[in-house]
Amino acid sequence: xxxxxxxxxxxxxxxxxxxxxxxxxxxxxxxxVSVDPSNxxxxxxxxxxxxxxxxxxxxxxxxxxxxxxxxxxxxxxxYASCMIGKLENLN
Numbered sequence: 001x002x003x004x005x006x007x008x009x010x011x012x013x014x015x016x017x018x019x020x021x022x023x024x025x026x027x028x029x030x031x032x033v034s035v036d037p038s039n040x041x042x043x044x045x046x047x048x049x050x051x052x053x054x055x056x057x058x059x060x061x062x063x064x065x066x067x068x069x070x071x072x073x074x075x076x077x078x079y080a081s082c083m084i085g086k087l088e089n090l091n
Contacts, residue, residue: 030046
């Protein structure tokens with residue numbers, strides 16, 4: 001089992017955290033996800049899954065690793081993911 005802290009860009013609020021938690025938790029092999037917006041970090045516990053799959057999913061949602069290029073398209077994706085998370089928090 002691997003536990004890792006991933007520092008990401010575009011993490012703004014609990015809406016972002018909700019979307020990230022839901023989407024990363026859905027990956028086969030991920031057993032725990034904890035998102036900390038104040039530190040721009042995602043703690044992930046996983047096994048039998050390649051780290052790249054987790055990073056690719058975060059990137060797809062608009063939350064690239066802090067070391068990646070962060071263009072306008074990724075920032076827009078993160079706003080969409082954030083809004084989805086905020087709507088889910090209303091339920």
